[in-house]
Amino acid sequence: MPEQLSLLLPVWAGDQPDFLTEAFRSSVDDQTRQPDEVVIVRDGPVPAVLEERIAKLAVTSPVPVEVVALERNVGLGPALDAGLAACRYAVVARMDADDISLPHRFAVQMPIIEGGADIVGSGLLEFGEHPDDVVGTRTPPTEPRDIRTRARFAVPFNHPTVVYRRALVQSVGGYTNFPLMEDYLLWAKMIVAGAQVANLAEPLVKYRVGAGAYARRGGLRQLGVEVALQWRFRSMGFTTGRQFARNVLVRGGYRLVPERVRRIAYRNVIATYRG
Structure with a gap:
């Protein structure tokens, strides 16, 4: 049976308005299976132009948008935990404010979740100056056993590509605050808790490789x-x-x-x- 989907998208002061618009449109307007809501977490104060862009996206979106405005910058992990608490639906998709979802992303991932997986990720394409400037590919392991094996040494999911069940994520404590590692810790906790894991080798997200x-x-x-x-x-x-x-x-x-x-x-x- 089809389930409803929340899209969780954090934004902070360092994000670019045009990149955010591209990320939002690609993950909402352009999807062949659109999310049912978007939760934007504003992680602390942002420049006026970015604040205005968030407001514009919220009022022009084809699906409801909730903006969770945090008073101070708390970092990615705590910001995502705040966003998860605001999501209305049982299934949540992650998206970063400078990446691009391919149009069929959720149409491909959601049936896997609906089939019993607790988390499903995908491959991604790294790009440089523009989306067609592909500089690399990250292909994750796809067999559940291989995903669990890889997790003991390296991150088994490409974080910007994942769709997961919110209840399981929250039951293991959520992301917490491990800078640049909050996702890895979460995947480990989910695997220990017995999560049904899945990955698609196909790239469903284009990942912006910025300076630094x-x-x-x-x-x-x-x-x-x-x-x-x-x-x-x-x-x-x-x-x-x-x-x-x-x-x-x-x-x-x-x-x-x-x-x-x-x-x-x-x-x-x-x-x-x-x-």
């Missing part, structure tokens, strides 16, 4: 978050002692190498690991 995308994945601060995450995985029983040591060595080392090397390592090791 790989720089943000490195540095001592991000190393500290990485180690804390791995300790969390070990304490949950999500990883073994050997997996913990491997992850700290390989993923921790990845945080410390120069950005140029990090880019190569991500594409050839982190993003392609299959267990």
Whole structure:
């Protein structure tokens, strides 16, 4: 039986109005199966031009839009948790404010959720200056066993592509605040809770690779978050002692190498690991 869908889209001061419009239109107006509502989370104050664009999208949208306006910038994880609390429907799709959904995205993903999956992601295309400037592809594992295996070392879902059941996400505590890792922690908690997982190899989202995308994945601060995450995985029983040591060595080392090397390592090791 068809289910209703909430689209969850966070926005913060650094987002560009034109990119937001493109993300919104591609995920709502252009979809062959449109979401039934959109929840925009305004993560703290934003420039006037961006505020005006959010308001315009809300009043011109073909589906209802609720804007959750947070008084201060709390970060992606807590902002998404606030948005989840505002979603009216049991199934939620994620979208970022600078990416592009392909027109058949929800028409392909929703039947998988309706068939019993708790979460379904997809492949994505990375692009640079414009949507046709494709610079890379991220293809996730598609077999449930392979998804669970990969999750013990690297992120098993492309976050901007996922559709999931809100109740399960909230039952395991939601995203919480692990900068650049909040999604990975959530997927691990869902898998431990017995989530039925699925991925499509087909790219259903175009992901904007902006300046600094790989720089943000490195540095001592991000190393500290990485180690804390791995300790969390070990304490949950999500990883073994050997997996913990491997992850700290390989993923921790990845945080410390120069950005140029990090880019190569991500594409050839982190993003392609299959267990």
